[in-house]
């Protein structure tokens with residue numbers, strides 16, 4: 001199977017000397033979920049932003065057979081890559097519906113209406129609040145809106161940066177249920193950054209382990225079925241002592 | 251007749267004419283706020299560019315440059331200011347990316363250039379610029395309402411309502427509000443920030459021309475007329491918090507009325523001083539403007 005996204009020797013610098021990502025390479029197959037795991041500051045968000053076009057980067061990014069490194073964000077969105085950021089970046093001043101309109105800015109009005117209906121079907125929690133100011137949503141609802149907004153343009157690759165951040169466990173489970181539903185529809189590939197390894201394991205097909213800006217290990221999800229294997233991989237790649245408390249393995 | 255009756259007789263015309271000029275300040279202030287909200291730049295060239303536009307209308311219709319009909323001259327001037335807006339944005343945008351403050355200072359020099367061009371082409375003399383206004387005058391409750399008043403009111407209301415409808419109910423309006431509130435979110439969604447900025451700069455320029463055209467008949471046209479007028483628009487924008495469109499509207503009308511009352515009851519010489527005092531008080535009492543925006547503010 002040819003890959004949908006192929007990242008080759010990606011490097012990200014902040015300023016002249018601070019290198020956040022160093023020669024990272026990985027592939028994402030169509031419809032598959034790839035997880036990036038690593039401690040705080042390992043460079044996960046930097047990789048996602050670089051693929052989304054939000055920060056400059058060195059190296060090759062091939063999407064659907066075409067190099068896209070030189071494209072601005074909007075062209076990448078048009079081609080089907082959407083970044084759902086770490087802190088959600090909901091526009092509180094807009095209504096829920098207007099946030100969705102923003103996500104589908106480049107598609108036709110008719111298509112936009114259809115996709116808004118689809119997203120509201122997927123997230124009934126926000127459907128009843130669609131004409132309210134987005135600032136009035138709870139944290140979990142905001143995360144759903146962020147994901148829904150990401151789906152508006154009909155992407156083929158979703159870059160999901162810590163969707164569980166700051167959510168109560170019950171809400172985390174609900175968000176991941178929805179992601180599972182999206183995933184089983186089959187068409188959408190996801191690169192997932194998560195601290196919650198247990199939830200990640202339910203969803204992902206492949207895992208890459210990151211440490212100080214480098215990929216130090218790779219596993220298929222079926223290799224990590226049991227908890228011991230999982231813990232071993234985390235210890236081996238991310239370092240038993242350094243393994244940060246937030247990475248929930250159980 | 252009681253004293254109260256006399257005060258009322260005085261005050262109605264003052265309020266009325268304050269409302270009329272206030273509408274014009276509001277048009278100017280809305281333009282400043284449009285640019286500030288979207289680009290985080292205070293456009294100090296606003297007045298001088300609008301002034302240049304007024305001179306262009308004069309030049310295109312009087313025979314100084316061309317001999318066009320009044321409406322053709324207005325159209326050409328609007329095209330010219332839109333071109334200037336694009337050019338200004340092209341110059342300011344790269345600076346904006348580095349520092350909003352430097353970009354704001356750059357607009358000062360753009361304003362001086364516009365003023366220089368005006369002087370160079372039209373000289374320092376006062377020129378007449380009339381509007382083809384309906385000759386009309388009526389009395390109502392001791393008010394004398396003229397064709398000029400009604401024209402200003404009609405044009406201002408139509409323009410402002412139109413603008414608010416676009417901002418509140420169109421996709422472009424959503425983009426404008428998104429970019430003002432959270433440019434990162436807008437970028438993530440694949441918006442072309444530049445084209446939304448240009449929309450704001452263009453609308454602002456056109457609002458400036460409309461304001462300039464309507465203010466000139468009350469005075470005369472010199473190199474500084476419109477720039478001085480924009481000073482009050484600036485005050486209106488500050489009063490409204492500088493990043494609220496309804497605030498700019500209310501601020502404009504408030505400034506128009508306050509200045510009128512002050513001129514009449516206190517002193518015409520110190521009106522500008524009074525204006526500055528109003529701004530300072532407003533900034534202290536309402537640091538975020540009379541329309542301090544909460545998370546839920548629409549426009």
Ligand SMILES: Nc1ncnc2c1ncn2[C@@H]1O[C@H](COP(=O)(O)OP(=O)(O)OP(=O)(O)O)[C@@H](O)[C@H]1O
Nearest residue numbers: 014018020038039040041042043044045046047086
């Ligand atoms: N805007 C920035 N300017 C300078 N350095 C940055 C910037 N953003 C990130 N960094 C640095 O780059 C490195 C990688 O950051 P990044 O946000 O990609 O990590 P992360 O793996 O997403 O971490 P977290 O789990 O905390 O979200 C860190 O050392 C961070 O300090």
Ligand SMILES: [Mg+2]
Nearest residue numbers: 044045046086
């Ligand atoms: Mg991160």
